[in-house]
Amino acid sequence: MSSSLLLEQLADDFATTIPAIDAQANHNRWKPGIGPFEEDNQIEMLREVLEEETDYSIRTEVSYLEGGQRVDLFLETDEVQVPIEAKLLRFRYDNGNIDPNSFAKVFSPFPEQSTSTLLTDAQKLWNSAFTESGGLLGLYYEPVDEFYEEMTPEAIAEKFCLDVGYWYGFDVETSNIAYFDGLRHPVHQQGAVITWEIIS
Template sequence: MSESRSLVGALAESFAEVIQDVDADIGENRTYGAGIGPHDEDDQIDALVNAVRERDLFDGTIATAKADATAVRYPGGQSADLYLEADGRSEYCEAKLFRFQKANGNPYAQEFSKVFNPYQDRNPRSFIHDIEKLAAADIRHPKTFLGIYYRPVDGAGTEITSREIADKFAADVAHWTDYSISIDTVARFSDLQHEVHHRGAVLTWTLDDQPEQFF
């Protein structure tokens, strides 16, 4: 296991370790080009989890919303994107793509809104409201969050680092909600085959005010 504070942080580091192999094997998504970057969120998470399992990089159980909807469900009839168990611990995790350029390099305003829009509180909720949803849920497990950030290679945003995006999102959560999160992991990757979705990082955060019953 890694030295990350969270299970999902350890998973993020494993994602960064296998992402080039997944990128080479996943194939094209319709007309958007080869590699993992153009695929949708559930497919990316599921492919990365499967690769981590195959290489035995996570000593525990991982359930995804795509592969096992029952395992990620929690009281109240809602679901997370990931559920992890290892070393006697367990976590619920919300995940989102931080992919702000289309496959042709043009800005992707809709995807930016899915992460940062503080007003988008109905399906599809923005990631800010996903944080709020899980943070408010009555579950007695640590609550964590994961983003796969594709850092632009050309055009606007090329200078924005993975750490800066992670800081920005944490600041927005604190500004727009009653909750706060802290950066746990920034696991960088590069040299993917798509010319736009070519580099970035797997980001994770932990909820600052974890359920007291857990400790």
């Protein structure tokens, strides 16, 4: 299986699994459902459920070959290894209000920030010593009646591709947009798992 097909499969597998996790996920602070959980928690919940169900292995927190930083996901088959950085694409709070910082956490190109963004993660993977250039994964959540019609998984996927090319001069391609719906949370009701491949 190629890295492209593996990224496509991962999105499908995550999107299929999210509703099942959502049915049992209860946060001790926010409303029920998977949506309010932080990125690391969501990734780990998904990994645990899929661990024995796929023909590829999923590891988390694998070290970059040339430094102390760690990649969020590391997929491996007999043929290929794919490092992946992941981010929540969650632009609303638990109460439905817009989170003013969430857009920058995805699309800011400035490495001086205290935390990485999806854009700076793309650059980090591009510059890494991994054999495969790798990919990016976004977990997107929205209410059924999202007011901002422009804020669709397709629009986010396209903007990310354009922004990587604009800021860093290399290309990423959208591998898959895998949809899910029927979630319990009153705001984080549906969404998509988006994967991108870094083109070397």
